[in-house]
Amino acid sequence: MSALSIAAPAPRRAPAKVLPGFNLTLGFTLFYLCLIVLIPLSALVFKTFTLTWDQFWAAVTGPRVMASYRLTFGASLIAALVNVVFGLLVAWVLVRYDFFGKKVVDALVDLPFALPTAVAGISLTALLAGNGWIGQYLEPLGIDLAFNPNGVVIALIFIGLPFVVRTVQPVLEDTEKELEEAATCLGATRWQTFSRVIFPSIAPALLTGFAMAFARAIGEYGSVIFIAGNMPMVSEITPLIIIGKLEQYDYAGATAVALVMLVFSFVLLLVINALQTWQRRRSGVSS
Amino acid sequence: MSQTLTSNKVQAGTTEARWIRYSLIGTALVFMFLFLVLPLAAVFTEALRKGLDAYLEALKEPDAWSAIRLTLITAAVAVPLNLVFGVAAAWAIAKYEFKGKSLLTTLVDLPFSVSPVVAGLIYVLMFGAQGWFGPWLQAHDIKIVFAVPGIILATVFVTFPFIARELIPLMQAQGSDEEQAAIVLGATGWQTFWRVTLPNIKWGLLYGVILCNARAMGEFGAVSVVSGHIRGQTNTMPLHVEILYNEYQSVAAFAVASLLALLALVTLAIKSVIEWRHAQEIKASADMSPERPPHQMAST
Numbered sequence: 043m044s045a046l047s048i049a050a051p052a053p054r055r056a057p058a059k060v061l062p063g064f065n066l067t068l069g070f071t072l073f074y075l076c077l078i079v080l081i082p083l084s085a086l087v088f089k090t091f092t093l094t095w096d097q098f099w100a101a102v103t104g105p106r107v108m109a110s111y112r113l114t115f116g117a118s119l120i121a122a123l124v125n126v127v128f129g130l131l132v133a134w135v136l137v138r139y140d141f142f143g144k145k146v147v148d149a150l151v152d153l154p155f156a157l158p159t160a161v162a163g164i165s166l167t168a169l170l171a172g173n174g175w176i177g178q179y180l181e182p183l184g185i186d187l188a189f190n191p192n193g194v195v196i197a198l199i200f201i202g203l204p205f206v207v208r209t210v211q212p213v214l215e216d217t218e219k220e221l222e223e224a225a226t227c228l229g230a231t232r233w234q235t236f237s238r239v240i241f242p243s244i245a246p247a248l249l250t251g252f253a254m255a256f257a258r259a260i261g262e263y264g265s266v267i268f269i270a271g272n273m274p275m276v277s278e279i280t281p282l283i284i285i286g287k288l289e290q291y292d293y294a295g296a297t298a299v300a301l302v303m304l305v306f307s308f309v310l311l312l313v314i315n316a317l318q319t320w321q322r323r324r325s326g327v328s329s
Numbered sequence: 330m331s332q333t334l335t336s337n338k339v340q341a342g343t344t345e346a347r348w349i350r351y352s353l354i355g356t357a358l359v360f361m362f363l364f365l366v367l368p369l370a371a372v373f374t375e376a377l378r379k380g381l382d383a384y385l386e387a388l389k390e391p392d393a394w395s396a397i398r399l400t401l402i403t404a405a406v407a408v409p410l411n412l413v414f415g416v417a418a419a420w421a422i423a424k425y426e427f428k429g430k431s432l433l434t435t436l437v438d439l440p441f442s443v444s445p446v447v448a449g450l451i452y453v454l455m456f457g458a459q460g461w462f463g464p465w466l467q468a469h470d471i472k473i474v475f476a477v478p479g480i481i482l483a484t485v486f487v488t489f490p491f492i493a494r495e496l497i498p499l500m501q502a503q504g505s506d507e508e509q510a511a512i513v514l515g516a517t518g519w520q521t522f523w524r525v526t527l528p529n530i531k532w533g534l535l536y537g538v539i540l541c542n543a544r545a546m547g548e549f550g551a552v553s554v555v556s557g558h559i560r561g562q563t564n565t566m567p568l569h570v571e572i573l574y575n576e577y578q579s580v581a582a583f584a585v586a587s588l589l590a591l592l593a594l595v596t597l598a599i600k601s602v603i604e605w606r607h608a609q610e611i612k613a614s615a616d617m618s619p620e621r622p623p624h625q626m627a628s629t
Contacts, residue, residue, distance in 0.1 A: 060509050062518035067421040071433070074414045078486055079440060082451035085461055089454050128360050135357040139350055147358070149601045153365050155540065156593035156600075158547025160567040161586040164574050165368040168375050168583075175371065176363075200364055222343045232345055261444025264549035264567070268574065281446035281550065288450065288554065293459055300447045307442040314442075315435055 086304060089297040101298035110280040113191055117279075118259035121198035125255045126248060128199075129206025136207075137214045151207050154200055159264025166197055167269045189271030194279065197265040202255030209251035213244050213321070246321035253317060257310040261303065372590045376583035387581035388588070395561045396569035396585070399477065403552075403565060404545040407484040411541055415492025416534070420526075423500035424508070434497065440489040448486045449554025452479055475557030480565060483551040488541045495537035496530060503529055532607045536600065543596040547589055 090098065101107070135141075136148050154162065170177045170188040177188060187193055217240055225235040263281040270277040278286075280303060287296035344350070377384050387393065418437055422430060440448065454460050456473035466473060473479045507529070511521040527534075549567040556563045564572065566585055573582035 060512055061424050061505055061521070062512070063420060063522075064425050064427075067417040068425075068427070071414065071418040071421050071437075074417075075433075075436060078482070078489060079436065082455050082486070083439075083443075085454040086447070086451050128357070131353060132357045132361065135354050138344065139354055141354050145601070147361060149597050150361060150365050152597055152600065153369065153593060156543045156547075156596040157369070158549060158567050158586075158589045158593070160549040160570050161372060161547070161589045161593075162368060164570065164582060164586060165371045165375070168579075169367055169371050175367065200368065203364065219343055226343065257442050261442070261447070262550075263444065263446050263553075268571075281444050284446050284450060285554065288453070293454070293457075296450060297454065300444075300450050303444050303447055307444065307447075308439070311435065311438060311442040315438075 083304070086297055086301055089294065090301045093294050093298060097294070098298050101295040102302050106274050106278070107280070107283055107299060109275045110278050110283045113194065113277065114260060114280040117191060117194040117198055118256050121195050121202055121259050122252050122256040124195075124199050125202045125206045126252050129203055129251060129255075130210055130244075130248060132203075133207045133210040133214055137211060152204050154202075155204050159201070159262065160268070162200055163197060163265040163268035166200065166265065167193070170196065170269065188269050189277070190273075191270075191277050193269035193271065194266050194277060197269050198259040198262060201262050201265055202259050205254040205258060206248070206251035209247045209254065210244055213247040214240075217243050243324070246317060246324050250314060250317040250321055253310060253314045257307060257314065260310070261307060369590060369594075372583055372586050375579060376587040378583075379580050383580050384584050384587075387578075387584035390581070392561050392564070393569060393581075393585055396564045396566045397588070399480070399564065400546050400566040402477070403481050403484050404542055406481050407488055407545045408538060408542050410485055411488055411492050412534075412538060414489070415494075415496055415537060418493040419496035419500050419530075420522075422497050423503075424505045437493050437497075438490050440486050443486075445487055445548065445550030446554055449483050449551040452482050452486075452555050474555050475559070476563060479555035480552050480563060483555045484545050484548050487548050487551050488545045491541035491544065492534070492537035495533045495540075499530055499533040500526075532603050532610070536603050536607075539596050539599050539603075543593060546592055 093101065132147075132151065136144065136151075167174075167188055169175050170180075170193060172178065172181045172186075172188070174188075180187060187196060221239050222235050225239045226232075230238070261281065263279070263285075266279055267282060270279060270282075272278050272282060280299065284296045284299050284303075287293075287299065345353070376387075418433075422434060422437075453474050456462055456466060456479065458467065460474075462473075473482070507525050508521050511525045512518075516524070546565075547567055548565075549571070552565055553568060553571070556565070556568055558564060558568060558572065560572070566589055570582050570586045570589070573579075573585065
């Protein structure tokens with residue numbers, strides 16, 4: 043048990059290129075990357091250049107678009123925060139305790155990765171609509187979870203859960219019991235040990251998981267549109283704005299909004315990368 | 330995992346009081362039940378609400394069949410393409426040092442963070458009637474967008490990083506000592522790959538393939554933008570689910586959805602088996618050579 047650690051492997055010094063295939067594999071990688079990802083994405087940027095600045099600004103700051111940003115970012119933020127709390131709880135329970143059916147629960151965590159988003163969307167809607175399994179009990183209480191922003195948050199919680207669990211779980215498995223024993227010997231209560239010893243060591247992973255769940259939620263489409271109700275200004279997410287503009291043949295407008303989303307997701311990707319490097323360095327030092 | 334229960338007194342320092350433990354487990358299970366188990370169960374009960382006959386009837390419909398066929402074709406093209414790419418990218422990134430490597434790794438991850446809708450849109454901008462190649466394609470009577478090639482392209486984009494991402498950390502952790510030994514002993518590059526590298530990465534490879542496949546078959550947003558929703562022609566299973574659902578054919582929608590849910594369950598089952606096998610091998614190799622760092626399989 044003691045030798046098991048996922049500390050990033052020490053970067054091995056590059057061998058003088060003994061292995062063949064460098065040109066072939068790197069060449070193919072770059073070719074395929076350009077063909078599938080970079081050239082199509084650049085089409086987005088160039089299409090935006092056909093707009094004047096004023097047109098661009100008008101397209102990305104229209105009242106309906108602004109309302110969609112507020113919903114998308116707000117709901118994603120709430121969902122990611124909920125995922126941090128429950129994701130940590132699930133990871134903790136899976137790593138630290140033994141209970142019946144633990145293996146099944148562990149496997150089930152990945153369900154949102156494997157279940158197509160459209161399926162998740164219609165099934166959450168069926169559960170939460172006024173006549174659904176859960177909805178029928180909530181409706182008399184005046185709680186409405188479908189066809190409004192609440193539904194968006196719920197769909198995004200579903201989508202984001204595995205990101206937090208799967209980033210925190212391995213780090214939690216690696217935390218050293220010796221540190222906790224030492225803390226206890228020095229008179230710390232269990233809560234002090236958790237908040238001062240365990241939590242700091244898993245905080246980078248938790249933050250990474252949060253950022254990943256948030257990034258995924260921002261772009262999510264399939265699971266949300268069924269449950270959101272899609273009312274303009276109220277429950278219309280930004281990806282749906284893009285689709286709406288496309289359906290009206292407003293290609294330039296759709297592209298402008300898409301560019302805003304693309305820039306934001308690229309920034310988030312860089313943040314996540316930086317967080318992961320930080321996390322790796324942290325766990326490298328501690329173990 | 331391996332909590333060695335020696336005595337309760339020692340344990341007390343590094344675990345919680347029993348009532349805290351049970352309430353944490355309880356809360357986690359209730360959350361998992363509400364958010365994961367119930368939606369999954371709802372798919373199957375809604376599909377079978379009007380009995381097994383109505384369920385099978387819904388699946389026999391020709392439009393459902395053509396949706397299933399298109400989904401299978403899409404995955405059959407997209408997964409092998411990304412498999413070849415994943416292996417090539419992992420080989421280049423893990424086995425060599427070169428300038429711009431971390432930028433390349435970031436770019437490989439890029440499709441994960443792009444919204445599916447944006448992923449679909451970029452192909453419309455390239456190949457649509459008003460796009461870059463639109464006029465040329467029209468002149469030559471080739472349809473990419475609102476046809477099958479567009480669906481495949483969008484699927485390739487959204488599943489782009491899956492296999493590369495599993496393989497890169499795995500091959501980095503394994504280093505290239507074994508390959509170098511093979512080369513020194515006179516093996517060719519291909520022999521080295523097939524006989525040395527592939528057996529070492531097979532579980533990670535399979536893991537990436539099934540995740541890639543699940544996403545390829547289930548992709549909705551990106552495919553929705555490029556498909557044009559032509560019934561019987563350019564509808565994949567998830568798009569067919571949407572159409573049926575919007576037409577209030579609830580049983581039929583959930584029937585097709587249940588097939589996708591089954592796919593998800595099979596994916597999870599295979600994934601668990603792979604992880605278990607992988608753990609067994611790590612244990613075996615750790616017993617033999619303690620100096621080799623065991624690799625932890627990272628999921629996305």
